[in-house]
Amino acid sequence: MLETRLDLDRIHAARRLIDPIFQNTPMYQCEALGRELGCTVSIKLETANPVRSFKARGTELVASLLAEHGRTAAVCASAGNLGQALGWSGRRRGLDVTVVASRRAPVAKLDRIRALGAELELVDGDIETARERAANIARSRGIRLVEDSLDVETCEGAATIGLELVDEKSAYDAVLIALGGGAMATGVGYVLKTLLPAVELVCVQPSGAPAMTRSWHERRVVTTESTDTIADGVAGRYPIPEVLDDLLAVADDAVLVQESSIIAGIRLLLRHTGLIVEPSAALGIAAVLEDRERFAGRHIVTVICGSNVDLDAYHRWVYQ
Structure with a gap:
């Protein structure tokens, strides 16, 4: 039994409280993106809703x-x-x-x-x-x-993504999750490790905002003085101890990626899926780009967590 603040019965019950418009989001394989990355890639799309994110x-x-x-x-x-x-x-x-x-x-x-x-x-x-x-x-x-991530409801709401991943018919080897405050990573991770423990959970954070990833590796809270990343949605400096404890219980790995890889991920998602995404949503693709050998031949799922992007900035990233 995993020792976290989350509870599987409450997560199942959450489905009755969350508006259906935010649930049962699309998941599909993208063959073109898979050919580019050298692995099977499935997209879990959390942006086709009124607020354009999983939140x-x-x-x-x-x-x-x-x-x-x-x-x-x-x-x-x-x-x-x-x-x-x-x-x-x-x-x-x-x-x-x-x-x-x-x-x-x-x-x-x-x-x-x-x-x-x-x-x-x-x-x-x-x-x-x-x-x-x-x-x-x-x-x-x-x-x-x-308080996002500290309030367990934010984690257990995000955990319903995990229930939907478990419901999928196709098998997959790893799920790549953007890591910021930790609500999505701990929520999805808790469900996967409870119901599909063989699936690897890889958390991905920008190297310009590394506090939670460093904390995971050192198994203690590590803070940073500043952040420097285009992925504003995951740019915290002070990890929450309770959330870190949950993350330590459910995550298999936490990795950092460079800004150039995030931009490359944004471009690949536009080219091969037609999706306009914010930088945080491209972190999973960035992780594969930086470690192709690790994911070669495997079936990975990446959660597209948000598409609220400044269009001027987006045009700079994609076209310059």
């Missing part, structure tokens, strides 16, 4: 529980995707949602947060600065602070 699987649980207990407001810090997801889930349940984000966050993500009716407060600094401000707002207003 609403978790915020649907959070918002449902808040509404059930009569809470009327919540605040979160976000690099962009969590804020959109909480805005969508909260609006559906009559919750007042406040999102704190960095001024450096992609404009497209910030515009979407506003469009979903959330109150948006911008701060100087990065996501860690936003987390401090969100915690202050929660204390001063007496409202719920939603």
Whole structure:
């Protein structure tokens, strides 16, 4: 029995609370991408939904529980995707949602947060600065602070992706997951290691934002002073101890990839799948590009976790 904060019965129950629009997302083999990479590649597409990322699987649980207990407001810090997801889930349940984000966050993500009716407060600094401000707002207003990855609901919502992977008919050898705060990695990893333990879970993080990966390898929290990556969605500096403990229980490996490989992954996904993805969603492809021998001849699944991308930046990455 895995010793984590997650619970398989709660994850199964989550399917009844998460709006069906975020569930049973497409998974398919991409032969062209597989030929390019020298392995069989299946895409698990988490972007064909109203918030264009997997994050609403978790915020649907959070918002449902808040509404059930009569809470009327919540605040979160976000690099962009969590804020959109909480805005969508909260609006559906009559919750007042406040999102704190960095001024450096992609404009497209910030515009979407506003469009979903959330109150948006911008701060100087990065996501860690936003987390401090969100915690202050929660204390001063007496409202719920939603903390991605620390709140187990965000992990167990993401874990429903794992249930869908288990339901797949085709066999696969490894699942490659973008690693940031750890909600998706620990959630999917927990389900896989409980129900399909032979499948390898490989977590992928940019070398310019390596805190969680370093922490996994050293089996202790390792922080960094700064981040330098285009993959803003996974650019945290302070791993959460409880989440690291869960990750240590379920992950088989955690690897770092270069920015050039992330950009190459973005380009390959556009060329061979027609998908426009944000950098975090290309991390799995980047990992294969940097270690082709490891994955040669194997069947890998990569989770396309978000497509909220700044188009000007995207054009620079793809066409320059």
